[in-house]
Amino acid sequence: MNFKGKLALQQRVLPSYRVPFFDLLASHCTNGMTLFAGQARSEEMIVGGTTQIAKHIEAKNIHLFGGKFYLCYQKGFIDWLEESKPDALIVEANPRYLSTPSAVKWLHKRGRKVIGWGLGAPKQNQFWKNFVSQFDSMIAYSQRGADEYASLGFPREKIFVAHNSVSSKPEKPDDRPLTIDRATILFVGRLQNRKRIDSLIRACAEMESKPKLVIVGDGPERENLQTLAKEIYPQTEFVGAKHGLELKPYFEKADLFVLPGTGGLAVQEAMSYGLPVIVAKGDGTQDDLVREKNGWQIEPENYDVLVSTMKEALSDVKRLREMGKESFRIVSEEINIEKMVEVFIQALSS
Incomplete structure (x- = not known):
């Protein structure tokens, strides 16, 4: 048409x-x-x-x-x-x-x-x-x-x-394993205060499973965040800014995508790789994208809810994979x- x-x-x-x-x-x-x-x-x-x-x-x-x-x-x-x-x-x-x-x-x-x-x-x-x-x-x-x-x-x-x-209809990603020794949590975006990445680092430090945290991006808060991670969660990996196909290996190796603050153009891209997502509530654009069957929407200022939601997400790998499949279906068929x-x-x- x-x-x-x-x-x-x-x-x-x-x-x-x-x-x-x-x-x-x-x-x-x-x-x-x-x-x-x-x-x-x-x-x-x-x-x-x-x-x-x-x-x-x-x-x-x-x-x-x-x-x-x-x-x-x-x-x-x-x-x-x-x-x-x-x-x-x-x-x-x-x-x-x-x-x-x-x-x-x-x-x-x-x-x-x-x-x-x-x-x-x-x-x-x-x-x-x-x-x-x-x-x-x-x-x-x-x-x-x-x-x-x-x-x-x-x-x-x-x-x-x-x-x-912001993305075309994606190609189906490879299936992820149903068992993992250690989960990988991914963040992609500008390193700014409003993204609340410091809360994500602190939340990971409270996880008994000690997931690997990969932070992709650059910005004014990078040095402060690296200092914080070194002090409380050295498992954090900062890889700098990546664009286009450079992002592919990070999405493919991740198990869960988390965006604890405002913004979120990377959410849809994460979903196209079959990832379940945790995102902060915002201007309504996330409402149609993130649903009970593929992720969680949380209040951006509620740290305790971020921690409890991450713990819930990582507690059941099989459920996590099913939610990832629903993420892919949404961006493939609807958005x-x-x-x-x-x-x-x-x-x-x-």
Whole structure:
């Protein structure tokens, strides 16, 4: 199924992990797809990407203020629309992006559709109700996000759920052994305070089975974490930042993936290797991905629950393997970029 027209898609930035999805979506647009995105702030440390099929036009991002007061104005938005002449526009549904309203009016003046794509509406108030009402349809990252849009009065039949994904449908991994001498716990991500990796190291130190802990990634907290591990859990291995196929051997050798803090793009990748997962509750994107049959969602600030959940997970290897198989089924059949594209095309064609 294709979108019979030319698609324009706006993003604040173009992170490398989104490139496969955007190129796949572009391949399903009969008249092509043009992508408008600028640069992140240096302190965000977002790795940019380059599309091969979607035509990327560089936006000039003007970043205003910071923290909860952050705003972004994308210079050249209307010029881009006038030059590309799209049949439909998809924008990030974020009221902090000041260029969006004028772009929506530009499309509507020409009788063309504008779709908002976002996490949901964190505040159920008149401001958010007015913001989402400007769109013709909404695409939510999760069912929770879809419910939040609906609770604002946005028509249910115009809300689509495209489960947030960064990976293609995976190949089936090799079966893992049903008996192990010592489990391997894996973390993959930036080494930042909000990831709560210190809690993971402390939790491993409380495990009677003394699992091997492998931490893949780099970041500002690496030195502090290495010092902590040396003091309380020297079984911890820090391997530095790895990307793409470099990650494969670490996922293949692991028995359990744990993400004790916020974030989590690596969760789906871990599941594609048939790993059960323990993740902290967040913005709702994990709700559809992590279920009772393939993992555990825990409160991000509750250390005792992290410890007890890890102990429970490691207490039954056979159950762990069954949960890993369910992880693979979910990302193979339900949540991958191919499924995302299907939903986007449905929304565009509705």
